[in-house]
Amino acid sequence: MNIDFSGRVIVVAGGTGGLGRAVSLAFLGESAKVTVTYRKEAEFRELKDSAGQTASSLEGREIDVTDEDATAEFINGIIARHGSLDVLVNTVGGYAGGVKFWDMKTNVLDQMLALNLRSGYALARAAMPAMLKAGHGSIVNVAAKAALDHAAGAAAYAASKSAALTLMDSLAADAKGTGVRVNSILPSIIDTAANRLAMPDSDFATWPKPQDIAQVVLFLCSDLAKTIHGAAVPVYGNA
Numbered sequence: 001m002n003i004d005f006s007g008r009v010i011v012v013a014g015g016t017g018g019l020g021r022a023v024s025l026a027f028l029g030e031s032a033k034v035t036v037t038y039r040k041e042a043e044f045r046e047l048k049d050s051a052g053q054t055a056s057s058l059e060g061r062e063i064d065v066t067d068e069d070a071t072a073e074f075i076n077g078i079i080a081r082h083g084s085l086d087v088l089v090n091t092v093g094g095y096a097g098g099v100k101f102w103d104m105k106t107n108v109l110d111q112m113l114a115l116n117l118r119s120g121y122a123l124a125r126a127a128m129p130a131m132l133k134a135g136h137g138s139i140v141n142v143a144a145k146a147a148l149d150h151a152a153g154a155a156a157y158a159a160s161k162s163a164a165l166t167l168m169d170s171l172a173a174d175a176k177g178t179g180v181r182v183n184s185i186l187p188s189i190i191d192t193a194a195n196r197l198a199m200p201d202s203d204f205a206t207w208p209k210p211q212d213i214a215q216v217v218l219f220l221c222s223d224l225a226k227t228i229h230g231a232a233v234p235v236y237g238n239a
């Protein structure tokens with residue numbers, strides 16, 4: 001399978017995170033121009049180091065992507081600089097759980113909605129005008145298995161991921177026939193450093209690797225997936 005992103009302009013929100021990092025490096029490996037959002041300068045520097053010879057195609061910006069104005073300014077800046085925006089991948093998100101609904105603090109619901117719903121909303125709102133004008137583009141939003149499978153102890157998380165999936169489904173319906181494709185992926189658990197620390201006794205071998213999920217994202221964003229629009233792709237592996 002040959003996926004070539006030569007010269008394509010890609011934004012990976014949360015591109016220094018556990019999954020975002022792998023997605024960013026995979027796009028760079030296919031000759032794309034990648035801009036990531038980050039929150040910690042040190043994590044961006046680390047990504048830059050990992051990018052090796054492709055580091056010159058990597059840019060980064062410290063930004064809160066739940067802030068709609070800041071996000072619009074960021075995306076417009078990329079379009080002004082590069083002349084287009086071909087791909088938007090949103091890997092920003094967060095988890096809160098282990099608490100019964102009636103014990104949950106209300107601010108946790110607000111946090112989950114901001115991280116898991118508002119991030120994708122602000123980013124897609126900012127990207128869509130230019131993509132519609134160009135008549136092409138691809139958006140992949142990272143939801144979660146919890147969007148469909150609502151386990152105990154994570155009501156706010158599940159609700160926010162479910163809403164994120166619904167948002168992208170509705171956006172896909174709006175974008176039908178425009179040349180802009182919108183899809184979601186649904187990880188269950190990912191083999192990230194943070195998860196290994198949090199669950200040291202787990203069998204890491206069963207957890208999908210960020211690099212493997214990144215390949216699914218690249219496929220969805222590539223012309224090979226031109227018939228895939230409005231999908232929610234499970235990336236559970238054997239987890």
Ligand SMILES: NC(=O)c1ccc[n+]([C@@H]2O[C@H](COP(=O)([O-])OP(=O)(O)OC[C@H]3O[C@@H](n4cnc5c(N)ncnc54)[C@H](OP(=O)(O)O)[C@@H]3O)[C@@H](O)[C@H]2O)c1
Binds near residue numbers: 013115144
């Ligand atoms: N890891 C899993 O097992 C798993 C399972 C199912 C779904 N997912 C979903 O997959 C996606 C990626 O997960 P991950 O494990 O890679 O998460 P992660 O390592 O926490 O990466 C997310 C990145 O987004 C950044 N971020 C957080 N809030 C932000 C904001 N307001 N504006 C800009 N950036 C922000 C984080 O920065 P900080 O590090 O500074 O917070 C981090 O760099 C998320 O949507 C997550 O919910 C993950």
